Amino acid sequence: MGKTVRDESAASAYWAAVNTFCALRNVHVVADAPVGCYNLVGVAVMDYTDAIPYLENFTPTSLTEKEISSSGSAEIVRDTLAKLADSDKQLILVSSAESEMIGSDHERMLKMQFPGVRFFPSDSLGQNEWQGRDRALRWLFDQFDDKKPAAIEKGTVSIIGPTYGCFNSPSDLAEIKRLVSGTGARIRHIYPFESDLGDISDLKNSEVIVVMYREFGSDLASVLERPVLYAPFGIEETRRFILEIGRLTGNEDSAAAFLQEEKRSILKPVWDLWRGPQAEWFPTVRFGVTAGKSYALGLETFLSKEMGMQCLFSHDTTETDNTLLRDEIMAKQPQFLFGRMADKIYLAELDAKTRFIPAGFPGPIVRRALGTPFMGHSGAVWLLQEIVNSLYDMLFNFLPIQKRTGETEEPQIKMNWSGEAESLLDEMVKKAPFISQISFGRELKKKAENLARKTGEKSVTVELLRKMN
Numbered sequence: 393m394g395k396t397v398r399d400e401s402a403a404s405a406y407w408a409a410v411n412t413f414c415a416l417r418n419v420h421v422v423a424d425a426p427v428g429c430y431n432l433v434g435v436a437v438m439d440y441t442d443a444i445p446y447l448e449n450f451t452p453t454s455l456t457e458k459e460i461s462s463s464g465s466a467e468i469v470r471d472t473l474a475k476l477a478d479s480d481k482q483l484i485l486v487s488s489a490e491s492e493m494i495g496s497d498h499e500r501m502l503k504m505q506f507p508g509v510r511f512f513p514s515d516s517l518g519q520n521e522w523q524g525r526d527r528a529l530r531w532l533f534d535q536f537d538d539k540k541p542a543a544i545e546k547g548t549v550s551i552i553g554p555t556y557g558c559f560n561s562p563s564d565l566a567e568i569k570r571l572v573s574g575t576g577a578r579i580r581h582i583y584p585f586e587s588d589l590g591d592i593s594d595l596k597n598s599e600v601i602v603v604m605y606r607e608f609g610s611d612l613a614s615v616l617e618r619p620v621l622y623a624p625f626g627i628e629e630t631r632r633f634i635l636e637i638g639r640l641t642g643n644e645d646s647a648a649a650f651l652q653e654e655k656r657s658i659l660k661p662v663w664d665l666w667r668g669p670q671a672e673w674f675p676t677v678r679f680g681v682t683a684g685k686s687y688a689l690g691l692e693t694f695l696s697k698e699m700g701m702q703c704l705f706s707h708d709t710t711e712t713d714n715t716l717l718r719d720e721i722m723a724k725q726p727q728f729l730f731g732r733m734a735d736k737i738y739l740a741e742l743d744a745k746t747r748f749i750p751a752g753f754p755g756p757i758v759r760r761a762l763g764t765p766f767m768g769h770s771g772a773v774w775l776l777q778e779i780v781n782s783l784y785d786m787l788f789n790f791l792p793i794q795k796r797t798g799e800t801e802e803p804q805i806k807m808n809w810s811g812e813a814e815s816l817l818d819e820m821v822k823k824a825p826f827i828s829q830i831s832f833g834r835e836l837k838k839k840a841e842n843l844a845r846k847t848g849e850k851s852v853t854v855e856l857l858r859k860m861n
């Protein structure tokens with residue numbers, strides 16, 4: 393019996409191809425895709441987020457049952473391409489799961505009737521979105537590189553990375569651009585997010601390549617035969633990143649000066665928080681991560697290895713078994729969970745007292761502003777600020793709030809507890825985040841005593857507590 397996949401968090405390579413190609417200014421994508429959800433990427437929002445704007449350079453063939461069940465998609469593809477014949481953009485035809493299932497391969501037809509149109513078989517059924525993005529970026533280079541030898545321009549850096557549908561990419565990209573420019577290097581290209589097809593051949597002329605995501609982009613970077621750096625997380629990774637960019641571009645002195653200014657300005661809130669009383673909480677903070685590979689590794693590196701917080705788990709969502717993850721969340725109940733909408737649902741199902749911080753798609757979260765980075769020095773400040781603010785917010789539960797009600801509550805008769813029940817209560821409270829254990833224990837005790845009164849029990853027993861667990 394095949395394995396059941398619960399709450400798949402990665403889209404297919406079809407979505408990856410559309411998200412990659414449509415980011416290029418002078419490309420128009422024709423998707424050999426059916427009427428319905430596969431057109432959603434062109435007219436609405438993928439994965440229930442606003443990560444993707446309306447794509448004006450996207451046209452689906454809108455396959456119907458007729459094409460899928462009998463005639464095939466060749467005719468409707470020809471009609472769609474003919475309507476776009478006057479386009480001044482490069483047309484790229486992309487297959488979908490449906491067109492691949494009926495064996496639509498348009499290479500021969502395109503060579504005969506539309507020689508200028510390129511066909512990209514997305515392998516929608518075989519690859520996920522990260523594999524698809526990686527292959528799409530490499531395919532673009534193979535198709536449109538001018539094959540000329542590299543003419544490297546000193547002091548230039550190109551960034552390979554953000555496509556549509558990448559969580560928090562506007563903010564993280566702004567931080568990486570700030571760091572690169574701060575060293576004195578010149579940014580040559582942001583590919584594909586701020587590029588067109590003419591920039592593809594020019595990538596190899598950069599002195600250094602920065603790959604923003606560990607999930608994809610490395611394959612393209614490898615064929616450029618240039619030094620490659622990955623976007624950094626936290627303080628130490630960012631320090632090394634700045635100095636290495638300076639070394640590789642011949643800007644050692646300006647990079648060192650920039651790093652010193654970073655410590656005096658951007659990083660100052662980190663030092664202030666570290667020296668303040670809230671730093672006493674850091675060793676007690678227990679967190680978990682379920683996100684893309686870059687965020688999973690980056691958050692664990694910064695929060696655990698640098699800030700001393702306790703990392704209970706850090707999972708790359710492309711490899712995570714969500715059924716096992718749900719069990720792990722229930723068993724460990726982290727104080728903070730960085731994750732996707734699926735993880736937020738698991739927390740709600742378990743009634744966990746965990747603070748959820750979005751760190752990946754899918755999820756109905758807006759991350760289009762430039763002030764919420766996870767990467768670089770600015771990301772270190774923002775993440776620490778979010779955690780400390782949440783810790784202070786948790787303390788709100790300790791305030792003796794006087795509720796105003798229209799009725800006067802009668803004083804409750806004191807309820808006895810068996811010794812075994814008190815021991816079990818202590819074990820249950822230990823599962824809650826450290827800083828909220830007092831309020832959690834108080835709430836749990838109140839619920840147990842109310843349940844005992846309703847059921848006519850004279851004391852709280854182990855059996856009654858287990859009914860609540």
